[in-house]
Amino acid sequence: MPPSALRWRFSRSSGPGGQGVNTTDSRVELLVRLDEVDSLTEQQLARIHAALSHRMIExxxxxxxxxxxxxxxxxxxxxxxxxxxxxxxxxxxAPQKRKARKPSRAAKQRRLEAKKRRGQTKSLRRRPDL
Incomplete structure (x- = not known):
């Protein structure tokens, strides 16, 4: 990331620091101008904007x-x-894994019909009973 794309702003911070908290600018705001980062493609910029839109201003x-x-x-x-x-x-x-679901009634029926057809095919191969 080029340094020209970074802007720093400083202000007084709340919290610990004793008397120095009232005089030093220890709070830091880093502004990253994504338009100035040449190494990012439009697709990458769109992905960043979609993921971090709540942290972005323009x-x-x-x-x-x-x-x-x-x-x-x-x-x-x-x-x-x-x-x-x-x-x-x-x-x-990563793509989400498929969740196992209960087979539908039609899928169960198709499975049983396929088993019956396969069984009939195999029974036709047997020797005939005399």
């Missing part, structure tokens, strides 16, 4: 990290989260 993915006290650790957390989200959005889900 064509920009928004990720917020504020769980650490330092801005540097929050930046790393946001970057890791972005990579993980994009990787999960781009993986193609």
């Amino acid at each position: 064509r920009t993915l928004v990720i917020v990290a504020a769980e650490h006290r330092s801005q540097l650790r929050n930046r790393q957390a946001a970057r890791d989260r972005a990579v993980d989200l994009l990787r999960r959005a781009l993986t193609i889900p």
Whole structure:
């Protein structure tokens, strides 16, 4: 992902940090402009948009990290989260396995008729009774 596609915004975070929480901008917002990522195809962009539309504003993915006290650790957390989200959005889900169902009445009837026909064919191969 090119650095030109990333935009960083910082603000004051709530939570632990003592007196420093009121003065340092430790909350991090990472904005990933997906239009500027040249390596993504239109199909991949559509898949990302379908999977992450609740986290997107127009064509920009928004990720917020504020769980650490330092801005540097929050930046790393946001970057890791972005990579993980994009990787999960781009993986193609495995096809769902077929669930076993009870055969229908017509399917049971067809099966029994096929068995009868097969039995008749085999009985015709036997020697005739004299």
